[in-house]
Amino acid sequence: MENWIEFLSRYQREHNLKQHQLAERLGMTQGGVGHWLRGTRRPTLATVNEKLEKLGLAYLEARVMVVERDMTRESRGVYAVERPPSVNALRHASFRFPVLRWADLQGALPHTGDTQELTGYMPAGNAFWLPVENDAMNAASGRSVPQGVLVLVDAGIEAAPGRLVVARQPGKPAVLRELIEEGGQQMLRPLNTLYPTVLCEEGCEFLGVVVRMHGVL
Structure with a gap:
């Protein structure tokens, strides 16, 4: 044992x-x-x-x-x-999760994806990979998530300030951002300063927390 x-x-x-x-x-x-x-x-x-x-x-x-x-x-x-x-x-043991598309995040999360990727990470809940499709999280220095990598998103981890999250605002596409808190309000901040920080609106959903980054597509 x-x-x-x-x-x-x-x-x-x-x-x-x-x-x-x-x-x-x-x-x-x-x-x-x-x-x-x-x-x-x-x-x-x-x-x-x-x-x-x-x-x-x-x-x-x-x-x-x-x-x-x-x-x-x-x-x-x-x-x-x-x-x-x-x-x-x-x-x-290794763990295999589906690679989803951003379009898959518009409604209920699908039960599988066309492709899957392996990792040694042990998830806290359902998890999935996502390709990073723009440079909103590509910072000139410090923590950065470049365009073209896969990120592993764990839906079982609580979204908290300082974590990178996949969030979905009402009526808007899901985005990858850093969750921050200012003046008691939660906000979604890109790591690339050319993009705006936005307020978490009422009904904002956190689909999961980024726990791993993997390879270049």
């Missing part, structure tokens, strides 16, 4: 969770999680499978150890969803 302990530790570290927050996601007590992390108690394989479902990470691809999100689930003929995942597989 050392790999299960390593998996939980990695998940906690990836999402900057306190032990009680990890316990809440797993649907158990903080003391119980503490026993697992210290190795003083060992869960059964059935319990591991149950907790993976709590985290939304129950679908392991049998051959290449790819964890499938509900959003990207494929045919039962390819993925062994009936069999609990091997605990040893958790150590080497």
